[in-house]
Amino acid sequence: MEAMVTDIDEAIAQVRADVARLHGELVRYGLVVWTGGNVSGRVPGADLFVIKPSGVSYDDLAPENMILCDLDGNVVPGSAGSDRSPSSDTAAHAYVYRNMPEVGGVVHTHSTYAVAWAARGEEIPCVITAMADEFGGPIPVGPFAIIGDDSIGRGIVQTLRGHRSRAVLMQNHGPFTIGASAKDAVKAAVMLEDVARTVHIARAGGEILPIPQAAIDSLYDRYQNVYGQSSDERRSGA
Amino acid sequence: MEAMVTDIDEAIAQVRADVARLHGELVRYGLVVWTGGNVSGRVPGADLFVIKPSGVSYDDLAPENMILCDLDGNVVPGSAGSDRSPSSDTAAHAYVYRNMPEVGGVVHTHSTYAVAWAARGEEIPCVITAMADEFGGPIPVGPFAIIGDDSIGRGIVQTLRGHRSRAVLMQNHGPFTIGASAKDAVKAAVMLEDVARTVHIARAGGEILPIPQAAIDSLYDRYQNVYGQSSDERRSGA
Amino acid sequence: MEAMVTDIDEAIAQVRADVARLHGELVRYGLVVWTGGNVSGRVPGADLFVIKPSGVSYDDLAPENMILCDLDGNVVPGSAGSDRSPSSDTAAHAYVYRNMPEVGGVVHTHSTYAVAWAARGEEIPCVITAMADEFGGPIPVGPFAIIGDDSIGRGIVQTLRGHRSRAVLMQNHGPFTIGASAKDAVKAAVMLEDVARTVHIARAGGEILPIPQAAIDSLYDRYQNVYGQSSDERRSGA
Amino acid sequence: MEAMVTDIDEAIAQVRADVARLHGELVRYGLVVWTGGNVSGRVPGADLFVIKPSGVSYDDLAPENMILCDLDGNVVPGSAGSDRSPSSDTAAHAYVYRNMPEVGGVVHTHSTYAVAWAARGEEIPCVITAMADEFGGPIPVGPFAIIGDDSIGRGIVQTLRGHRSRAVLMQNHGPFTIGASAKDAVKAAVMLEDVARTVHIARAGGEILPIPQAAIDSLYDRYQNVYGQSSDERRSGA
Numbered sequence: 001m002e003a004m005v006t007d008i009d010e011a012i013a014q015v016r017a018d019v020a021r022l023h024g025e026l027v028r029y030g031l032v033v034w035t036g037g038n039v040s041g042r043v044p045g046a047d048l049f050v051i052k053p054s055g056v057s058y059d060d061l062a063p064e065n066m067i068l069c070d071l072d073g074n075v076v077p078g079s080a081g082s083d084r085s086p087s088s089d090t091a092a093h094a095y096v097y098r099n100m101p102e103v104g105g106v107v108h109t110h111s112t113y114a115v116a117w118a119a120r121g122e123e124i125p126c127v128i129t130a131m132a133d134e135f136g137g138p139i140p141v142g143p144f145a146i147i148g149d150d151s152i153g154r155g156i157v158q159t160l161r162g163h164r165s166r167a168v169l170m171q172n173h174g175p176f177t178i179g180a181s182a183k184d185a186v187k188a189a190v191m192l193e194d195v196a197r198t199v200h201i202a203r204a205g206g207e208i209l210p211i212p213q214a215a216i217d218s219l220y221d222r223y224q225n226v227y228g229q230s231s232d233e234r235r236s237g238a
Numbered sequence: 239m240e241a242m243v244t245d246i247d248e249a250i251a252q253v254r255a256d257v258a259r260l261h262g263e264l265v266r267y268g269l270v271v272w273t274g275g276n277v278s279g280r281v282p283g284a285d286l287f288v289i290k291p292s293g294v295s296y297d298d299l300a301p302e303n304m305i306l307c308d309l310d311g312n313v314v315p316g317s318a319g320s321d322r323s324p325s326s327d328t329a330a331h332a333y334v335y336r337n338m339p340e341v342g343g344v345v346h347t348h349s350t351y352a353v354a355w356a357a358r359g360e361e362i363p364c365v366i367t368a369m370a371d372e373f374g375g376p377i378p379v380g381p382f383a384i385i386g387d388d389s390i391g392r393g394i395v396q397t398l399r400g401h402r403s404r405a406v407l408m409q410n411h412g413p414f415t416i417g418a419s420a421k422d423a424v425k426a427a428v429m430l431e432d433v434a435r436t437v438h439i440a441r442a443g444g445e446i447l448p449i450p451q452a453a454i455d456s457l458y459d460r461y462q463n464v465y466g467q468s469s470d471e472r473r474s475g476a
Numbered sequence: 477m478e479a480m481v482t483d484i485d486e487a488i489a490q491v492r493a494d495v496a497r498l499h500g501e502l503v504r505y506g507l508v509v510w511t512g513g514n515v516s517g518r519v520p521g522a523d524l525f526v527i528k529p530s531g532v533s534y535d536d537l538a539p540e541n542m543i544l545c546d547l548d549g550n551v552v553p554g555s556a557g558s559d560r561s562p563s564s565d566t567a568a569h570a571y572v573y574r575n576m577p578e579v580g581g582v583v584h585t586h587s588t589y590a591v592a593w594a595a596r597g598e599e600i601p602c603v604i605t606a607m608a609d610e611f612g613g614p615i616p617v618g619p620f621a622i623i624g625d626d627s628i629g630r631g632i633v634q635t636l637r638g639h640r641s642r643a644v645l646m647q648n649h650g651p652f653t654i655g656a657s658a659k660d661a662v663k664a665a666v667m668l669e670d671v672a673r674t675v676h677i678a679r680a681g682g683e684i685l686p687i688p689q690a691a692i693d694s695l696y697d698r699y700q701n702v703y704g705q706s707s708d709e710r711r712s713g714a
Numbered sequence: 715m716e717a718m719v720t721d722i723d724e725a726i727a728q729v730r731a732d733v734a735r736l737h738g739e740l741v742r743y744g745l746v747v748w749t750g751g752n753v754s755g756r757v758p759g760a761d762l763f764v765i766k767p768s769g770v771s772y773d774d775l776a777p778e779n780m781i782l783c784d785l786d787g788n789v790v791p792g793s794a795g796s797d798r799s800p801s802s803d804t805a806a807h808a809y810v811y812r813n814m815p816e817v818g819g820v821v822h823t824h825s826t827y828a829v830a831w832a833a834r835g836e837e838i839p840c841v842i843t844a845m846a847d848e849f850g851g852p853i854p855v856g857p858f859a860i861i862g863d864d865s866i867g868r869g870i871v872q873t874l875r876g877h878r879s880r881a882v883l884m885q886n887h888g889p890f891t892i893g894a895s896a897k898d899a900v901k902a903a904v905m906l907e908d909v910a911r912t913v914h915i916a917r918a919g920g921e922i923l924p925i926p927q928a929a930i931d932s933l934y935d936r937y938q939n940v941y942g943q944s945s946d947e948r949r950s951g952a
Contacts, residue, residue, distance in 0.1 A: 029509060033267060033428050033429070033432050034425055034428050034429065036368070110366075110368050110432070110436075112432070112435055112436050112439060113439060115366055115368075115436045115440070116436055116439040116440035116442075116443060117440075117443070118366075119365045119366050119436070119437065119440035119446050119447065120440055120443060120444050120445060120446055120447060121447050122443070122444065127595045127648060128586075128591055128594075128595050128648055128649065128650070129622065129648055129649045129650075130512070130586050130591075130649075130650070144447075144449075144453075146367065146453050146456060146457055147457070147460065148456070148460065171447065172365060172366055172367055172447060172449050173366065173367045173368075174366070174367075174368070187510055190509050190510050191509070191510065194509050194586070194588070197588055198586075198588050198591045198592055198595070199595065200439065200442075200443055201588060201589060201592040201676065202591070202592035202593075202595035202596055203443065204442065204443070204592075204676075204680065205592060205593070205596060205598070205676055205679065205680070206596050206598065207596060208595050208596055209595065209596060209597050209620075209647065209648060211620075211648050215620075215622050218622060218624070219622055219623070222623060222624065271743060271904050271905070271908050272901055272904050272905065274844070348842075348844050348908070348912075350908070350911055350912050350915060351915060353842055353844075353912050353916070354912055354915040354916035354918075354919060355916075355919070356842075357841045357842050357912070357913065357916035357922050357923060358916055358919060358920050358921060358922055358923060359923050360919070360920065382923075382925075382929075384843065384929050384932060384933055385933070385936065386932070386936065409923065410841060410842055410843055410923060410925050411842070411843045411844075412842070412843075412844070438915065438918075438919055441919070442918065442919070505747060603833045603886060604824075604829055604832075604833050604886055604887065604888070605860065605886055605887045605888075606750070606824050606829075606887075606888070663748055666747050666748050667747065667748065670747050670824070670826070673826055674824075674826050674829045674830055674833070675833065677826060677827060677830040677914065678829070678830035678831075678833035678834055680830075680914075680918065681830060681831070681834060681836070681914055681917065681918070682834050682836065683834060684833050684834055685833065685834060685835050685858075685885065685886060687858075687886050691858075691860050694860060694862070695860055695861070698861060698862065
């Protein structure tokens with residue numbers, strides 16, 4: 001029993017370190033301003049996840065002030081950081097972990113171009129090969145939903161379950177991305193903003209050319225499967 | 239009496255440090271170029287505020303060269319930094335402090351997208367939830383006014399008094415933001431540019447979807463009140 | 477014989493160092509996100525080239541984990557880094573080296589504005605003098621082709637052979653650039669994104685003015701020839 | 715006599731240091747890529763100016779590799795850096811110094827938004843107060859002219875002589891700015907790109923509002939004259 005507790009403690013420590021560090025990628029790629037945005041990661045082998053505290057500067061994010069929650073989004077009493085409030089988006093993250101057991105990480109940002117598509121409630125068409133590789137088709141739009149109950153989490157899950165895309169644009173709100181790990185979800189958030197910006201600019205200049213569906217399927221299949229690597233590795237591409 | 243003087247000295251020192259440091263956030267978020275832009279903060283418990291000197295590089299801003307002014311915008315003789323001129327926008331800041339006792343900080347920038355809306359004299363519609371959270375509705379436009387008398391300060395106060403928004407777009411000029419503290423006003427300046435850019439890009443791509451007024455009210459109410467935190471904390475969100 | 481082997485070892489070491497370092501320029505100029513993009517360089521005096529490994533963070537690129545390939549794109553067994561996979565674009569680079577002996581470097585990115593033109597399958601018109609200097613006319617579009625055979629490499633070579641431009645926009649995919657060296661190809665990638673962005677923005681604001689063909693020819697001729705410098709030097713301009 | 719020579723040596727050393735350092739501002743504000751762009755400064759009390767060498771990385775710019783030229787643009791033999799070629803735009807800088815004795819600094823860049831207006835041959839209308847302060851009205855367009863004779867220099871001088879603006883958009887080419895010193899010309903280049911971007915974005919969103927001519931005159935007059943400071947200081951504003 002003791003060894004098992006130790007394993008989970010180690011897993012928690014690892015996810016705390018990963019989640020703290022990965023927030024730096026949101027800053028590096030310009031996806032967040034001030035204290036906005038959040039990354040979470042599921043603790044392997046436990047009904048727990050780790051998420052960013054609310055209202056803390058990105059300069060001050062360290063493993064020990066990440067917050068440990070159960071899958072209902074309640075802070076685990078006595079755990080490191082439990083004197084702070086978790087991100088106000090914690091309920092949405094928790095809903096995803098409860099309902100999509102294959103998800104190991106969730107990211108939410110208000111990145112500019114992704115929010116711009118969300119404010120029009122318009123899916124991003126798949127017109128560049130990098131988007132076919134990464135998302136396997138268009139980026140879908142989720143319903144308008146506001147904070148306060150399960151409606152955001154439900155909207156994410158209903159939109160992404162069974163969908164190739166690991167990203168959803170919640171209408172008038174912004175993107176949520178999921179992944180096999182926190183890192184994979186962060187990569188999806190970075191790639192999403194990149195394609196949201198590129199396709200916006202492409203269309204602003206004139207008519208964009210569609211990619212044939214067979215080519216989209218082929219690209220997605222190769223990118224996800226050919227290498228026979230782990231999910232993280234196969235998606236690190238390029 | 240002496241103890242009281244000491245308290246004010248400490249308060250002044252604290253505001254000097256805050257105001258000097260917060261100018262770095264304007265640079266970090268790309269809201270200013272060269273020596274443009276300015277942050278000020280009211281000294282709690284005194285009819286004084288601290289503001290940036292005129293024409294000094296952002297590389298050279300230190301607490302001791304911030305400038306201490308009374309609420310008429312006059313430099314306090316003999317105070318640290320009083321050999322320099324205060325920002326040319328000092329009169330506008332002073333007018334706000336004289337007429338809005340609840341304001342603890344004022345920020346002015348020429349941030350790109352906010353100025354773009356100002357050059358059209360067009361308010362920014364509230365089509366993203368982060369904007370409802372932070373500003374409670376559209377960002378209003380203030381009158382065209384030029385430097386030289388009280389007209390800029392008057393325009394700011396007339397537009398923002400009783401308004402949910404902590405930001406005003408002075409026509410053909412640029413944004414002023416207010417807050418409970420200098421930090422709160424800087425946050426408003428950062429968030430303003432973020433929404434100005436996002437809504438510009440959203441609308442450039444097609445028709446934007448309105449958010450129902452009831453949802454705007456609900457988001458604003460929750461963001462401002464639910465947490466029961468201090469103004470700074472409750473607005474640090476996310 | 478032994479001395480000759482040493483020369484090639486030194487040449488390989490030099491190209492490894494150059495290629496590793498030059499990836500930093502892709503990051504500096506914002507041409508890549510995550511692990512996307514790749515630079516390769518031909519080893520002078522050998523049928524070999526050096527290219528980035530697949531899926532490795534830009535923070536971790538060092539000479540010793542660059543990958544040495546023959547001109548069919550096969551990793552040289554036992555060479556440093558040969559435990560990793562080369563970039564998934566290796567076959568396209570190899571095709572270029574096999575078929576364009578004058579090419580010493582190849583770069584591929586998904587830089588935003590270049591991809592935007594590619595997504596419309598539209599060549600970039602030559603309306604700024606810097607573009608005439610550097611590319612001698614418009615940037616051409618290459619065919620739609622997907623990974624898996626020689627079609628990308630073939631499309632690059634068919635488009636650029638005999639063309640003044642060192643850059644091609646592969647339709648719905650993105651830019652490839654070539655050069656006399658890896659550095660020259662990186663410069664082309666940087667300048668391409670710069671002109672792609674500038675011409676996009678110019679045209680977004682109204683009608684752009686053509687440059688007379690005689691002026692384009694004169695600018696290109698001067699920039700490429702007047703200085704009598706090596707290819708790298710003559711192209712470093714300004 | 716000897717003392718006088720020493721004074722000029724000191725003046726040259728000062729201008730070398732200023733010009734080398736000021737190139738860093740072009741990088742900081744994103745006005746240049748690769749080795750593009752150049753700053754020069756006149757040596758007070760001598761018919762000499764200092765300019766950037768051609769084709770040298772911005773990482774390698776130091777006072778001792780700046781190049782000293784006479785007012786015909788010839789490198790001063792034996793001076794530090796005289797083993798390199800000066801910027802290919804040296805003739806244009808020299809023409810300005812010969813014909814505008816009040817000019818102490820010249821800057822040339824291919825900054826994105828300024829070039830975009832130049833590619834349309836369209837002046838930038840004065841619709842923001844910061845532009846009235848700094849440039850006193852619209853930014854004018856200069857003629858199409860290519861490198862090889864005095865036509866670029868002539869175009870700059872003919873456009874800017876007697877004009878309030880310290881910036882000209884050379885058609886299909888890019889901006890040149892002048893100033894009382896190299897620093898003042900760099901400030902003009904930074905402010906120009908800022909207004910070029912802001913007015914572009916403003917107009918992209920709808921109809922822009924003109925500023926009444928009397929207000930433009932009043933703003934320009936105050937900004938240039940009220941403070942009674944030196945040219946550099948009065949223009950450092952804000």
